Amino acid sequence: MTSLDSSSSRASRLAPNFRFPVFLDLSGKQCLVVGHAFDIAAKVAALVEAGARTIYVNPHADPQIVQLAESGQVEWRQRDFVPSDLDGCFLVIAALANNAPLFQLAEARNILCNAVDDPAHCRFSFGSVHRQGELTLAISTNGWAPALAVRLREMLERELGPEYGTLLEALKRVRPEIQEGIADFDKRRELWYQIVDSNALTLLREGHNAEAEALVRKMVRDALTGQT
Numbered sequence: 001m002t003s004l005d006s007s008s009s010r011a012s013r014l015a016p017n018f019r020f021p022v023f024l025d026l027s028g029k030q031c032l033v034v035g036h037a038f039d040i041a042a043k044v045a046a047l048v049e050a051g052a053r054t055i056y057v058n059p060h061a062d063p064q065i066v067q068l069a070e071s072g073q074v075e076w077r078q079r080d081f082v083p084s085d086l087d088g089c090f091l092v093i094a095a096l097a098n099n100a101p102l103f104q105l106a107e108a109r110n111i112l113c114n115a116v117d118d119p120a121h122c123r124f125s126f127g128s129v130h131r132q133g134e135l136t137l138a139i140s141t142n143g144w145a146p147a148l149a150v151r152l153r154e155m156l157e158r159e160l161g162p163e164y165g166t167l168l169e170a171l172k173r174v175r176p177e178i179q180e181g182i183a184d185f186d187k188r189r190e191l192w193y194q195i196v197d198s199n200a201l202t203l204l205r206e207g208h209n210a211e212a213e214a215l216v217r218k219m220v221r222d223a224l225t226g227q228t
Helices: 007-013 040-049 063-070 100-108 146-159 163-181 185-196 200-205 209-225
Strands: 030-035 053-057 074-077 091-095 112-115 128-132 135-139
Touching: 030 040, 040 053, 040 063, 040 091, 053 063, 063 074, 091 100, 100 112, 128 146, 128 163, 135 146, 135 163, 163 185, 163 200, 163 209, 185 200, 185 209, 200 209
Parallel strands: 030 053, 030 091, 053 074, 091 112
Antiparallel strands: 128 135
């Protein structure tokens, strides 16, 4: 790896500034993971789950990564990192003893870089994530206190039961019908809030899924009828 002087380029970014929240579509994107950390296997698996073409570069690998490589879901380059590993990459996650040279290479190529537990060499950070199907909640503390983000996520997990994910699935099913049948944006928005604020969540929480689905569909049907 090239030894680049990072002092000047890092002077203006010594403090984290992860203030722009975004959810990425990594389908088909080439993503690179380099080095080893306690949760590196989870990060590799998350990239695979997101549909990324995932490359892992390190002489050794955790059993989970080995299994992903053996199944063809990850390309494991069983050696140390070389700059050409970045060719064609959209995103890189680094966990090296010194992440600065790799970070500079990524910056020069406009490749998003995250260095594990090294905010000074990151262009993005990972939030503490809670998922229920297609529903995703992510909490960030701008890199200062990940433990606080974890505790907040755990609190929300207790507050938000599986009914929220189930409702989202129902909304996903009726969305095309609403988009096609109601041209006016304000009327669509009003309907969405009527559904979300309705008794559907309570019905789902009590296990009355069919009744909740029927309620949602009735509200959509009534709104569409009002368009004629």
